[in-house]
Amino acid sequence: MEFKTNYINPDIKLSVFEDELFKTEALFEHHLLVWFISGETKIIQAGASYVFNAGDIFLIPRNQVATVINYPKDGLPHKAVAMHLTVERLRDFYSGIEVQSITDINDKIYAFKNHPLLQSCFSSLLPYFDLQEKFPEALAALKIKEAITILRTIDKNVDGILANFETPGKVDLVKFMESHFMFNLPLEKFGYLTGRSLSTFNRDFRKTFQATPQKWLTRKRLELAHYQLTAYAKKPVDVYLEVGFEDLSHFSFAFKKHFGYIPTAISRR
Incomplete structure (x- = not known):
């Protein structure tokens, strides 16, 4: 590179x-x-x-x-x-x-x-x-x-x-995460953007979603990828970056683990 x-x-x-x-x-x-x-x-x-x-x-x-x-x-x-x-x-x-x-x-x-x-x-x-x-x-x-x-x-x-010098205030966690889950940021950054410390973010997240942030984020990204692949006939190589994965092979592995088949199998159906 x-x-x-x-x-x-x-x-x-x-x-x-x-x-x-x-x-x-x-x-x-x-x-x-x-x-x-x-x-x-x-x-x-x-x-x-x-x-x-x-x-x-x-x-x-x-x-x-x-x-x-x-x-x-x-x-x-x-x-x-x-x-x-x-x-x-x-x-x-x-x-x-x-x-x-x-x-x-x-x-x-x-x-x-x-x-x-x-x-x-x-x-x-x-x-x-x-x-x-x-x-x-x-x-x-x-x-x-x-x-x-x-x-x-x-x-x-x-x-x-x-001319707006305010810092992010505390926002609705569900609304924010449902619209920002595809961004692969450290949890500290998610906390900052929702107006929470890391510990408060983790506590509020588990209470709200009944899951850890890592598991919930992975599931949401995979579901979005599945939708993109099926609804728009996109290829995995055109999807994985946009839904929050950094590596195509890791995306394929996680996809198969969650859905039971690899993402390229969708285009063959």
């Missing part, structure tokens, strides 16, 4: 991936603004999925969990520039700005296609990745402020995301 990440600043990076695919489960601690140079990315969230290609620019809100699958395409590597919009930088940016309170916050991914202002902001960073000199923090702060200002200019609703 050939995966390279070049940071010119802790909050600004260029990533290059040249293998067949690269998949990760991500809980975004900071808002992430991304510009694709080449390749393709599929992002799967609870109830939504997105596909982005060369030239696309998008914003992933923080505290959102997603499956991210990156592919090279058209003979070119998967290549992207990403900018972390941290809470600290955003607090500083909004300190002198009055923002109208927004109660219904949308956690969707914001897509900006190849907006010329954002593209210009990102492309101006490319020469710095080839320099040996240290990228000045003052310049990084200016570029990030430029990006935030452009976002607010082209989308008036983005303040509702960027």
